Amino acid sequence: MTSSSDLEQIESRIVSLVKDFAFLHADDSVASSCRPIADMVAKQAVTSSEGGKRLRALLTLDSFRAFASEDVRERDFDALLDLACAVEVFQTGALVHDDIIDDSDLRRGKPSAHRAFSTGTHSEAIGHGLGIMLGDMLATASVDIADKAAPKLTHGSDVVAALLNMHREVEVGQVLDLAVELNPLDDPDELVEASLNVFRWKTASYTTIAPLEFGMLAAGIGKDDARKQALAVGLPLGLAFQLADDLLDVVGSSSNTGKPVGGDIREGKRTVLLADAINAANDTQRRELIDMWEADSRSETQVKRAIELFEQTGAIERSRGRIADLWNESKTAIETLSLSEYHESLLIEACSRFVPSIHVQTRA
Structure with missing residues (x-):
């Protein structure tokens, strides 16, 4: 099945699942004066769930295909599709909360x-x-969807446990993401370490590690091996993905991202990109960067200047190097999984979607 066919099924299934969970049911007793707000929230649940690249769902499906036997793939695909959708529904909920924390206007x-x-x-x-x-x-909807799909899957109870662990890790990651904003800027090495640690908990946990783990568990791999292998492949891949996303914030375009360029700079977020710039800056550049980030806000002129400094100090190129190294680590881990040539290629292709620029360079 092609990813375009997968995407069509994922999109339609997510809408159906979210509608079923979010809209009031016939036997729900709700005061008529409050019903319009309940309907507004339900409609927004659907609106917020629409769109996106569906990388997590696609990785769940392709992980399953890479490891499952043909009869298991045919028998359990529908339940696996719902599990893949559950990850995307969770992602949407996380983004809704992120936008509140970051005071973002667009998504x-x-x-x-x-x-x-x-x-x-x-x-x-x-x-x-x-x-x-x-x-x-x-x-909550993501748990409900997974819980209903799990009994139809191999290692269903382990799947639910892995999903709940994913929830916990992201929640810890969100706490750490806020904590890192208190890190001083005079120790960029510590800031890099803390930021990468946030990426592991907040991003990699549900973006790459959990989808790989879900596919492996549903394919019949035991929970310990599934966890170990998912971490080996998914942890460096998830870090690379978040580094690439942060890089896109300064070198991308609003038409591609759906968000204003330089959003992290406006918010004064402490990122690996910032830490690398401070580390490589001369005294004047370092003072300029620290003063910008310690200010209450940053003007559009300062946003442009910060991007210039990221370029001049080599921080952008350093980030590209980090992404390439992490992608190579993930790819090497895939190559140790004893998959057939076809299934190894399938999994590498699925993972490469998270670092498209590196993928292009690798295939050129």
């Missing part, structure tokens, strides 16, 4: 959920509150 080129709620209710406070509840609702 996937549309108003972020809490902004849409604030407009719809004419209240910023209620809009933020509804956004928090929508994120919670989608996180």
Whole structure:
């Protein structure tokens, strides 16, 4: 099956699953005066769930295909598809919460959920509150979807346990992501270490490690081996993905990302890119960067200047090097899994979607 065919099934199935969970059921007793707000939240649940590259769901499916026997692939595909969708529904809930924390106006080129709620209710406070509840609702929906799919899958109880562990790791990661914002800027090496640690917990855990683990478990691999192999492949891949995403924030375009370029700079986020720039800067450049990030806000002129400094100090090139090294580590781990040539190629192709620029360079 092609990824385009997979994407069509993923999109339609997510909409169906989210609608079933988010909209009020016939026997739900809700006061008529409150029903319009409940309907607004349900509609936004669907809107927020639409679009995206679906990398996590695709990796879940391809991990399953790489490791499962033909009869298991045919028998369990529908349940596995729902599990893949559960990861995407969780991702949407995490993004809704992220946008509140980061005070973001846009998501996937549309108003972020809490902004849409604030407009719809004419209240910023209620809009933020509804956004928090929508994120919670989608996180719960992901567990419900996986729980219903698990009994139809091999190692179903281990699948549910892995999903719950994924939830926990992302929640820990979100705490660490906020904690790293308190890191001083005069020790860039420590900032790199702390930021990469956040990437492991907040991003890699559910972006690459869990999808690989779900596919392996559903294919019949035992939980200990599935966890070990998923970490070996997924951890460096997840770090590379987040580094690439941070890099795209300064070298990409709004039309491609759906978000304003330089968003991390405006927010004053402490990133690996910033740490590498401070590390390589001369005294004047270092002072300029630290002063910018220690200020309460950054102007558009300062955003452009920061990007210039990232380029001048070699931080952008350093980030590309980090991404390439991590991708090679992930690819090497795949090559140790004793897969057939076809299935090894399938898994490498699936993982390469997370680092497309490196993939292009590798294949050129």
